[in-house]
Amino acid sequence: MDLSHWIWLATAAYAIHVLEEFSLDWRNWARAVIGLPVEWSDFYIVNALVIVLGVVAANLADVWVGVALAFPGLMLVNAIFFHILPMIRTRGRFSPGTITAVILFLPIGVTCYRVAVGSGRLDLWSLIGSVLLAAALMATPIVLLNIKGWPYFRQDRL
Structure with missing residues (x-):
């Protein structure tokens, strides 16, 4: 399977x-x-937007590896920082999503990167770009959720 196929599989895993x-x-x-x-x-x-991003990433895999790999990068960031580490910090309090994060996200996400390396298409800049884009994608909804209540962003103010 090529990178595009793996990212399609990653999108299904995300669902x-x-x-x-x-x-x-x-x-x-x-x-x-x-x-x-x-x-x-x-x-x-x-x-819903994450699934759209997965579809876009699968379609970009042949032409823009660094951007395409941001999707499996997002999966890895999600698995590690929003499921596994919180469970460790809370001494085992279950984080919904941890089962699929461990069973699906980790192996599929790593395999996407391995396939890109094995095909000779992953250079250092694409790797760094994919990780930074993945982190930005993960941070965006969190930042927006945290600032939406600020007075400047409230749309119900006079």
């Missing part, structure tokens, strides 16, 4: 991950454990 998070009440976990002021509507929009 399964969203199902796990929704079914096991990620929203209330995020509010209680990481203090994220998230609503279910935020969850729906962000995860």
